[in-house]
Amino acid sequence: MTKLIIDGKEIDVPAEYTLLQACEAAGAEIPRFCYHERLSIAGNCRMCLVEVKGGPKPVASCAWGVRDCRPGPNGEPPQISTRSPMVKKAREGVMEFLLINHPLDCPICDQGGECDLQDQAMGYGVDTSRFAENKRAVEDKYLGALVKTSMNRCIQCTRCVRFSAEICGAPEMGATGRGEDMEITTYLESALTSELQGNLVDICPVGALTSKPYAFAARPWELGKTQSIDVMDAVGSAIRVDTRGREVMRILPRFNGAVNEEWISDKTRHIVDGLRTQRLDRPYIRENGALRPASWPEAFKAIAAKVKGTDGKRIGAVAGDLAAVEELFALKDLLSKLGSVNMAVQGGDAFNPARGRASYIFNPTIAGIEQADALLIVGSNPRKEAAILNARIRKRWRTGQLKIGVIGERADLTYEYDYLGAGADSLADLAAGKNKFLDALKGANYPIVLVGGAATSRPDGAAILAAAAKLAVDIGGLNDDWNGFAVLHDAASRVGALDLGFVPGKGGLNAGRMTAPGGLDVLFSLGADEIKVPDGVFVVYIGTHGDAGAHRADVILPGAAYTEKTGIYVNTEGRVQMANRASFPPGEAREDWAIIRALSEMLGKTLGYDSLAALRQAMFKTVPHLMRIDQIEAGDIRAIKDLVGKGGSIEKSPFKPAIDDYYLTNPIARASAVMAECSRLASGRMLTAAE
Amino acid sequence: MSVRRLAPKEQQPECFAFSEENLAWAKKQIAQYPEGREASASIAILWRAQEQNGGWISEAAIRVVADMLDMPYIRMLEIATFYTMFQLQPVGKKAHIQVCGTTPCRLRGAEDILAVCKSRIHHEPFHLSKDGDFSWEEVECLGACVNAPMVLIWKDTYEDLTKENFGKVLDGFASGQPPKPGPQIDRQFSAPVGGPTTLNTAAAKGEGRSRGGVQPALTDADAKKPTDSASRRESPAPKPPADDATKKGKT
Numbered sequence: 001m002t003k004l005i006i007d008g009k010e011i012d013v014p015a016e017y018t019l020l021q022a023c024e025a026a027g028a029e030i031p032r033f034c035y036h037e038r039l040s041i042a043g044n045c046r047m048c049l050v051e052v053k054g055g056p057k058p059v060a061s062c063a064w065g066v067r068d069c070r071p072g073p074n075g076e077p078p079q080i081s082t083r084s085p086m087v088k089k090a091r092e093g094v095m096e097f098l099l100i101n102h103p104l105d106c107p108i109c110d111q112g113g114e115c116d117l118q119d120q121a122m123g124y125g126v127d128t129s130r131f132a133e134n135k136r137a138v139e140d141k142y143l144g145a146l147v148k149t150s151m152n153r154c155i156q157c158t159r160c161v162r163f164s165a166e167i168c169g170a171p172e173m174g175a176t177g178r179g180e181d182m183e184i185t186t187y188l189e190s191a192l193t194s195e196l197q198g199n200l201v202d203i204c205p206v207g208a209l210t211s212k213p214y215a216f217a218a219r220p221w222e223l224g225k226t227q228s229i230d231v232m233d234a235v236g237s238a239i240r241v242d243t244r245g246r247e248v249m250r251i252l253p254r255f256n257g258a259v260n261e262e263w264i265s266d267k268t269r270h271i272v273d274g275l276r277t278q279r280l281d282r283p284y285i286r287e288n289g290a291l292r293p294a295s296w297p298e299a300f301k302a303i304a305a306k307v308k309g310t311d312g313k314r315i316g317a318v319a320g321d322l323a324a325v326e327e328l329f330a331l332k333d334l335l336s337k338l339g340s341v342n343m344a345v346q347g348g349d350a351f352n353p354a355r356g357r358a359s360y361i362f363n364p365t366i367a368g369i370e371q372a373d374a375l376l377i378v379g380s381n382p383r384k385e386a387a388i389l390n391a392r393i394r395k396r397w398r399t400g401q402l403k404i405g406v407i408g409e410r411a412d413l414t415y416e417y418d419y420l421g422a423g424a425d426s427l428a429d430l431a432a433g434k435n436k437f438l439d440a441l442k443g444a445n446y447p448i449v450l451v452g453g454a455a456t457s458r459p460d461g462a463a464i465l466a467a468a469a470k471l472a473v474d475i476g477g478l479n480d481d482w483n484g485f486a487v488l489h490d491a492a493s494r495v496g497a498l499d500l501g502f503v504p505g506k507g508g509l510n511a512g513r514m515t516a517p518g519g520l521d522v523l524f525s526l527g528a529d530e531i532k533v534p535d536g537v538f539v540v541y542i543g544t545h546g547d548a549g550a551h552r553a554d555v556i557l558p559g560a561a562y563t564e565k566t567g568i569y570v571n572t573e574g575r576v577q578m579a580n581r582a583s584f585p586p587g588e589a590r591e592d593w594a595i596i597r598a599l600s601e602m603l604g605k606t607l608g609y610d611s612l613a614a615l616r617q618a619m620f621k622t623v624p625h626l627m628r629i630d631q632i633e634a635g636d637i638r639a640i641k642d643l644v645g646k647g648g649s650i651e652k653s654p655f656k657p658a659i660d661d662y663y664l665t666n667p668i669a670r671a672s673a674v675m676a677e678c679s680r681l682a683s684g685r686m687l688t689a690a691e
Numbered sequence: 692m693s694v695r696r697l698a699p700k701e702q703q704p705e706c707f708a709f710s711e712e713n714l715a716w717a718k719k720q721i722a723q724y725p726e727g728r729e730a731s732a733s734i735a736i737l738w739r740a741q742e743q744n745g746g747w748i749s750e751a752a753i754r755v756v757a758d759m760l761d762m763p764y765i766r767m768l769e770i771a772t773f774y775t776m777f778q779l780q781p782v783g784k785k786a787h788i789q790v791c792g793t794t795p796c797r798l799r800g801a802e803d804i805l806a807v808c809k810s811r812i813h814h815e816p817f818h819l820s821k822d823g824d825f826s827w828e829e830v831e832c833l834g835a836c837v838n839a840p841m842v843l844i845w846k847d848t849y850e851d852l853t854k855e856n857f858g859k860v861l862d863g864f865a866s867g868q869p870p871k872p873g874p875q876i877d878r879q880f881s882a883p884v885g886g887p888t889t890l891n892t893a894a895a896k897g898e899g900r901s902r903g904g905v906q907p908a909l910t911d912a913d914a915k916k917p918t919d920s921a922s923r924r925e926s927p928a929p930k931p932p933a934d935d936a937t938k939k940g941k942t
Contacts, residue, residue, distance in 0.1 A: 174765035176772040181694045187764040188697075188750070 002066050003077040010077065019061035019069070019080060020048050028082040031091060031120045033098075033205045034157035035062035038261065039166055045098070045157050047120065049090045053079035058090040088124070095124040101136040101180070102206070103152045110148075111207030113220040117155065138183055143173075144191030145677040146270060147200050147209050149184075154208035156182050160200045167263065168194035169394050169414025184208070191681050195387045195662060198269040202253065202262075211250065213270055213674045218242070218249045226582035227254060229569055230268040231322050231492035231562045232666065235366070235386045236571030237264045241563050241582035248275050248563050248583055258367045259571065265387035266678065267662065267669055274672030278546045280558035281587025291556065296588065299555050300602040306538045306554075307603055310521045312339025316514040319345040319502060320527030320543065321491035321666050324567025324579065325626060327542075327559075327592035328493070328502045329619045330607060331526055334596055337605035341505025342514055345497035346528050347453065347490070349510045350461030350647075353498040358635025359469070359643050360498050361574035363483035364448050365632065370396050372484075374444035376437070377417070378427055378468050379408040379655040380452020384662040385490040386572065390414065403444070405430075405437040408454050408655040422654035424455075424464055431471045441475040449477060452488040453658030459512065462647035469643040478637045485640045489572040490658060490665070492562075496570040499623055525549050526592065527559065529667045542592055544585075547667035557599070558589035561668060565591045566612070574632045576625065695772045697750050698780040707751035713739050717759065729760050733770055736760070737777065746787050746845070747778040775830065780817055783825035786864040788812070789843040792829040795836035803854045804840050805829060811861060824865065837881040838874050846920050847872035872917045 002015045006026035013022040018041070020030050033045035043063030050061045052069060061080075069078035081087060099121065106112045138151035158175055161184065165171035170193050172186045186192060192200075201211045223242040230237040230251075237260035240252045250272055253264040283299035284291040294302075307315065317335050319328055323345075335343055351360040364372060369392045382390040390413060396402040397415040404417035407426045418437050420426050430438055441447045449472040455464045469485055471477075477484030489495055497503070504510045513519050517534040525531070527543040533552050541553030544561045562569075564585045568578050585591065590598075593615055600607045609615040620626060625633035663679040664670050697703070709717060717739060720732040733756065740752040748771050757767035771777045778787065790796075790804050808827040812820045816828040835841045838850030842857070849860050849872060856875040863870040878884045889895075 171763040172765060174763075174769045176769055177695050178773045183694070185765075187768055 002069075004066065004069065005077050005079045007080070007082055013066055015065075015067040017066045019050060019052075019059070019064040019066060022066050023050060023061060023080065023082050030061055030082060031124065032062060033116060033120075033155060034159060036159055036162075036203065039159060039162040039203075042158050042162065045155065046094045047091060047098075047124075049087060049094065051081040051084050051087050053081065058087060091124045092126065095121060096126060096130070098155050099125060099129065100131045101152075102155065103135065105150070105153060105207065109150070109153065109207035110210040110215060111153075111204075115207060116205035136180055141183075141185045142189045142191070143186055143200075143209075144197065145674060145681055146198055146212055146266060147192065148212040148215050150208055150210065151183065152208075153206050154184055155206055156184070157205055158184075159203045159205065160184060160209060163200060163203050164192070164194060164197070166398070167199070167391055167394070168196045169391075170194040173200075193682070195266050195383065196263055196391060198266045199253070199263045211270075213273060214250045218244050223249055224582070226563075226580050228563065228582060229577045229579040230264060231569055231579065232265065232267045232271065232669065233386050233388075234489035234492055234494060234572035235259060235388045236492065236569055236575060236577050237268055237388055238577075239264060239268060241580075243563075243582045246583045248272055258365070259573075259575065260388045261392075263388055263391060267387075267665070267675065270674045270678070271668050271672045273674055274545075274668040274670070275561055275563060277673070278667075278671035279586045279589070280544060280546055280550060280556055281585075281589055282558060283588065284550075284553070284556040286554045291553075296557075296598070297602075299557060300599055302555050303540055303599060304602045304604075307338065307522055313342070314521035315340040315524075316342030316344075316509060316520045316522070317524040317526065318343070318511050318514060318528040318531055319493055319497055320525070320529055320549070321346060321493055322544075322562055322668070323493040323497070323526045323592070324562070324565065324569055325496040325500055325619065325623075326567055326612065326615055327526060327596060328497050328500050329622075330593045330596040330600075330609075330615060331524060332500060332502050333607050334600050334603075334605060335524070336505075337600070337607070338603070341508035342520065343502050343508065344504055344511035344514065345491075345494050345502055346511060346530055347457050348494050348498060348503065349512055350456040350458075350465050351487075351494075351498055351503070352462070353501055353503055355642050356636050356639025357499070357574060357633060358483065358485065358637055358639040359465075360487050360489075361495055361632075361635055362450075362486045362488060362572045363574075363635055363637075363640075364446070364486050365573045366392055368446075369393055369448070372396060372444075372446045372448045373401055373403065374441045374447040375402055375404045376420075376430075376441060376447070376449045376471070377404065377406045377408065377413075378449065378451045379424075379455025379458075379464065379658075380450060380488050381409050381411045381413070381454070381657055381659065382450070382452065382488060383411065383413050384657070384659040385453050385488055387662075389488065389572075403437075403440045405435075405440070408452070409657045411657075423652055424460070424467065424650045424655070425652045427464070427467055427471070428650070431467065431474065438475070441471075441477070444475075446482050446484065447472075447475055447477045448484045448486050449475075450486045450488055453490045454655040456487070457658055458651070458655070460648065460651050463650045464647075466643050466645060466647040467650060469640045470645065473641055473644055478640060483635070483637055483640070485637075487572070492569050492571070495572060495574060496568065496626075499570055499574075499626065500619075501623075525553070527667065542595055543667065544589070545667035545671050547670055549667070557595050558585070558587065559592040559595060560585040560589060564589075568616075568626055568629075570626070574635065576627075576629055576631060576633075578629050695775075695779055697753075697768075698747070702781055703750050705751065707740065707744060707749055707755045709740070709755070710743060713743055721760070730762050730766070733760055733762065733767065734774070737767065737770060741777060745784065746782040747780060778817075781819065781826075783812070783819060783823065783827075785824040785867070786826075786844045786861070786869075788825065788827040788861075789830045789833070790827060791831070791833045791835070791839070791841055791843070793832040793836075795832075796840040799839040800853065801840040804842060804852055804857050807854055807857055807861070811858075825861070838878075844869075845918065847917055850874045851876040851878065 001012045011026045030048045032048045034042045043060050048061045049058035141149045161173045164173040175182050200209050226241045228241050230239045238254035238256035240254050242250045255262045283294045285294040285302050394415045405420045406417045407420045451468045472485040515531050522538045525541045529547045529549040539553045540555045541549045542557045542559050563582045566581050663675040669675045717736045720735050721729050724731040753767045757764045812825045812827050841850040851874040
């Protein structure tokens, strides 16, 4: 620790801090453009100048180490001033230079109102320009479907260049030319390929990079802001949903150091237009093979007529990827009242929650990846299944302390890894010691065995899970202070459903058998769009979008999307998080739990709660840890040891990717024109690569 | 300085491949750097690519060099657009003339040289002459201010230029017999015009005394050879002063 005197206040900071960090620790606010906590230091905007006593010039605090400060003549701690007239004058000079070539676009700039340059110009800018010459003009660049450019506004902080190289792991952006003519671009203006590129817009301190889909849509001060949780993948990124009236205008990340830091994936950010299109806004009933609009009572009556004559054992329910625990709980209640134990969540057949929580969650936690020193990825492409988590793996890998091995799809994961094989037999070979990587795993203090969707979605998923658990046990990955068995889910609803026990009861059918021909007579589909229901089954679809599930449905009950209801979601690490309502469901659509509650009454099996609060109370009684928001109920490692040897035999075929098209994984994304455009660009890339 | 862009698509060749000799040379360059730091060789290799490609860098060459060094294309584009020594559009087949336009040359008549370029080659820089043999540009100081004004053609400088003798230099390149590099008037390197003005007494020249074979620190043979790059010298290594403080073993 080093002593400093900042603005007359003595403070003790670690020697490896930069002056900027030290000043922040002392409570001083330092303006900056190029400096960003999660990126390397460039030191080129010069806005963070401070005065170090004894020095002839102000120094750029972001690039000046605390240990570079010299003590005073009598050994007193270095004195730094962040508010002296010299500092103010220096920063005003920098600001004047920055504004020389910055156009006065604020009234038509999308960044207006949330622009770093605008804000800091209020503090350090002057009201007139002394620059009589022509301003620099820069051509706008094409960067793909998500990032709009307005390059006259660029102040060349190079944050975007560093972000794409360091965080995205796709070094596509660069600064060509030099001096005044430096331009930010991609190679020959090719589209960006990263699935984190939306963050470029956040990271740009000015309006040079703005969101293309959101261009000229709204002003920040006219938006209602709701803190919520993302459900596009099982990471549960913290988001802020911005609404105008009842329309969701955009989605931005919120900081959550334990989950998404401050990034969100493109799917999280840009499915906004999918929330508006293809929406189910009234109930429908299938008559003579065609769906016709109906009223709620009509729809309920049609269901009641069918259900009342059906044996409970021939009724089942499958939950989709986006269901919150409240509606899962209500549906489970309803089904048990109907005498059915046939319930499952999409893609959850490999898991048995009865074994304990540790057997199906990401035990090491996402933040724990930064502690790990060896990682085995089994049947997963984290870049597609959980892009934010992949960024965390890359972050750890960049420190040089993480060795990574991959079994499964050989994809570009933005970091280097040892490729160990394509299928489950490679896992067996590894466990048998036929690969050197086993030594790396065994030698690691904090190893992680990550099992992903490509492994667990197979019919033999349970067996692969068990084999991975055995490996985790064998390499010593489980002890009192480290649990290295990690299941990476790709659907937001899955861990919640498993927590609730939304799985087949005794003698019940799982999702695979429910959708097999002759399995059921009546199927409740809670937004399950990725299943194929055989003919002859009466399907009640409770969902939001006119997607595959709705096309197959016999009765459609319009539900609320995740921005339109408050709901509890459990992310892949088992963290309980609450999504909040930002707007209202369209038309006659209702919140899903309320639909199920109303339906129960029509079926004569009234559920015992009339409000969301009452439902939650009942739910917390059965699953208490769901009430501990933003906490993880740690799993018992015995559950993993219990997993070993279970699950039957393993097929040798290679793992097939769990996600074909990252941009089109759920009904909201499939309804989004922006996601369709991204998907088209991405597939075009693959075509070019194949040529 | 102006915005530097790659040449338009019509001018870009489809592909670029190093000649065998250059490829071997490039591999030697890469081997000079430790593993993981191969990108350090990028400027040297890119420049060699420029030489092979007739004096300019094509888009294909950027990709080839980037692939060779395992660098993203954009990084190589950054390098190629940053350094003005890389020409991004085709240059004259026989000569690309870089006229120094910085203060000393300007004061000694660079304007005349530019005027010759404009009238004989093209009125705009970076444009080929009608026959495609010549092109010109104005550059910043090339470090031969003593012999101002001067131009750089390929790797050689032509100094002490006037309208007349610069015209002869151009004629020489046009006819395929370039003149001798260096001063185009009667002087040796940067020595005074018309011979030495100091140390020209007999004693100073060492006449009448035996010098025991002591050679001057640099001889004419050490100077840069025409068409060689400036980094290549005949003397194997620079000679340190007799009693060098950096010498090892000295306490």
